[in-house]
Amino acid sequence: MLATATPSRQISFLCYLLCFLSLLAAGLESDERQILLGLKVALEKSNANVFDSWNETSSLCSFRGIICNSEGSVREIDLSNQKLSGLLPFDSICLLQSLEKLSLGFNSLNGKVAEDLKNCVKLRYLDLENNNLSGPFPDISPLSQLQYLYLKKNGFSGAFPWKSLVNMTGLVQLSVGDNPFDETPFPTEAVNLKNLNYLYLSKCTLTGKIPAGIGNLTELINLEFSQNFISGDIPAEIGKLQKLQQLEFYKNSLTGKFPNGFRNLTSLKNFDASGNLLEGDLSELRFWTNLVSLQLYENNFSGQIPEEFGEFKQLVNLSLYRNRLTGPLPQKIGYRSKLYNIDASENFLNGSIPPDMCNMGNMSYLLLLQNKLTGEIPASYANCLTLRRFRVSNNSLSGAIPAGIWGLPQAEIIDIELNLLEGSVTSDIKNAKNLAQINARKNRLSGEIPEEISKASKLTRIDLSENQISGEIPVGIGELKQLSTLHLQNNKLSGSIPSSLGSCNSLSDIDMAKNSLSGEIPSSLGSLPSLNSLNLSYNDFSGEIPVSFTSLRLSLLDLSNNHLRGPIPQGLAIQAYQGSLNGNPDLCSLDELSSFRRCSANSGISEAVRTLIICFAGGLILLLVCLVLYLQLKQKEKYRERSLKEESWDVKSFHLLSFTEDEILDSIKQENLIGKGGSGNVYKVTLSNGKELAVKHIWNTDSTGRKKSRSSSPMLANRSEKSTEFDAEVQTLSSIRHVNVVKLYCSITSEDSSLLVYEYFPNGSLWDRLHTGRNMELDWDTRYEIAVGTAKGLEYLHHGCERTVIHRDVKSSNILLDEFLKPRIADFGLAKIVQAKVSKDSTHVIAGTVGYIAPEYGYTCKVNEKSDVYSFGVVLMELVIGKKPIEPEFGDNKDIVRWVCRKVQRKGCMTSVVDSRIPEWCKDEAIKVLKIAILCTAELPALRPTMRNVVQMLEDAEPQ
Structure with a gap:
């Protein structure tokens, strides 16, 4: 018989047990502390402040971002939005056996997600979205308790493990979009997760059709699968999702009409089906009285806009542009709602503009251009003080423009061109403090341009051409310092051009042709640093052509059909400008320009x-x-x-030279001038042995012979301040040796000027061949060879030089073609060599040309190798499509990249955008190159290939 334990023994046993459990707990806390401190070591270099409280002495549960359970074990880690970068040690994190929540979203974490993630078996919440994670996402099927999974906006690739979600029946929210996963059909595994209320599958390379099983997800509030390659009709079963408040599937290839039963989605607030191939009318949507935003642009919808839309009290945004809609706009639209944006442009709408769209004082964007609208502009819009864009161009509107329209204080664009509107630009324009563009071409406007236009100080574009405007150009126009375009042609303007216009230093395009302007052309126009196009033809100008015009770098000059007299300034007496001066019989040439009499010896004296x-x-x-x-x-x-030979010259040769400096100096004269660049004149030099060279002549002095001050030439000022760095970069660039990079033979410098001697390319640039009158038919084989050669040149700059060279201005005009049409990358004026002391990731400098600039530059002002890749992708699109990077047909604020993506997604076939000059039997090969171009122009730099990979892909696409 066992003896009964005494109370004292029981107490002792309990004490021992408590001590054991205490030691065990202390051991567990010690282990978890070491795991967290390991996580700190991995991430603290990016933001040490986050981990101030993570140390050996503080309580584990007081660590910032850590929440413990009742036993003191780590239950949650929340370090989201903390600017963290580095690699995640999942092997140790998943040793936290009580971990239920891991939130690391909105950081800059990189690397792969390890297979060890599957050991976090108690996870209910996993947030890794908005990072730079890459590689395949692992199988996480053991995480059967998971309820929230957020992976969007990373760089995950390969096949997403959809089957691992099968057992996650409790999943409530799933977000895996914005990742370049392998192509896969719309996952049936997802449509079986009946507890989902949030499903985000946008931009993750889904294909095929929407499964009918989508109707199983009756708890869904938010469903998004935009920017994929989904085709076919919208299944009727989607009408069962009556809790949906947001439905987005824009930019796919969906076809057909809205299905019967679609009207049942009456809880919808936001619906976006734009950029598809949908057709039919909008009658199924007239019951959606809770709509806040409706976007159906770029489809094939027809019929009338339902009158019921005018009764929607919550409607804020309505985008219907580029469809085939007919009939009038609902006349009550905006009367009862805080309408903010309406864009019904590029349809076949008729009738009048609804009068009350700004009734609630919220309207900012009113865009109805390119329709068949008639009637007057309602007077109510003169009081729409919130209006930022007023665009009703290309309609048949008539009557007088309400005066207050010109003075709307928030307006940025007033676009009324191509109508039958009357009236004048009124003095109210003095109140338009934010106005950037006036587009009023081809109306019936009359009256004078008011002096008060000078008060609209943010104006960048004024186009009043093809009207009946009279009077003089106001002197105050010189106060518009941001003005870049001034089009006043085809009016009844008189008087002289005010010399104050020369103060508009941003002006790049002036057209005043076909008026009655008179007097002398002000010499101040010759000082405009950005002027690229000047047309003053068909006026009554007299006097001489200002000598100051010789300093302009113009792509278009037209002074024809005036009453100009005297000698043509030497800088303009070149063949390129000959036709631009015709119709001025009293002009004479100091050189032998055909069509002009030679100036007499004493003409200058008289x-x-x-x-x-x-x-x-x-x-x-x-x-x-x-x-x-x-x-x-x-x-x-x-x-x-004076002769250049009088100067003392220093020659630095970078290749074996077959010429002397005297041969070069003797050829720097007017008859050899072939162009003018931003930094100097360019001459063609033919050596005695027949070899042709291009020589750029850069003056280091001003027009009086004095050395330029720092303010007169930033480039030269920087040279004097940082000559060592400048010489080092030039030396590095001059050492480049590659068959696809233009060869710099030597530099010849003196105290006053510099000569750079390059190869000469008689076939001009790729831009010339594709887009100008110099067009030479380029067959597909030639285009392909140009693409590969250019890619190899950029690959050499990025990977083959001792230090990486970022070109920063890759474009078709900087790709020169030799006599065999082989490409050479040229113009390294913006090139950046990545120095050892500078971060290799990026450089902070203004760089690039509009249409070629990578999107990230707009918000980071940084460029790196991936910026060059983007620009090269644009060049590939030019080669395949035959269009310029910016074309009017692309639409407002769109470039070739967005145009291509929209066309491809809308039509579901890349053949539709291939240059018609490319034969049918070559189009499959052209499409291969276009796909590479689309990869190169990915919005996220991390998703773009390197130039080394681009070369490999292009070689794999070689024509058979």
């Missing part, structure tokens, strides 16, 4: 005599002033005309 007589009549003082100016002019001419 003009000087006339000037002296006028000065003499004004008094002796003015005569002396004119004499001083005359002497300065002669000094300037003497300086410019």
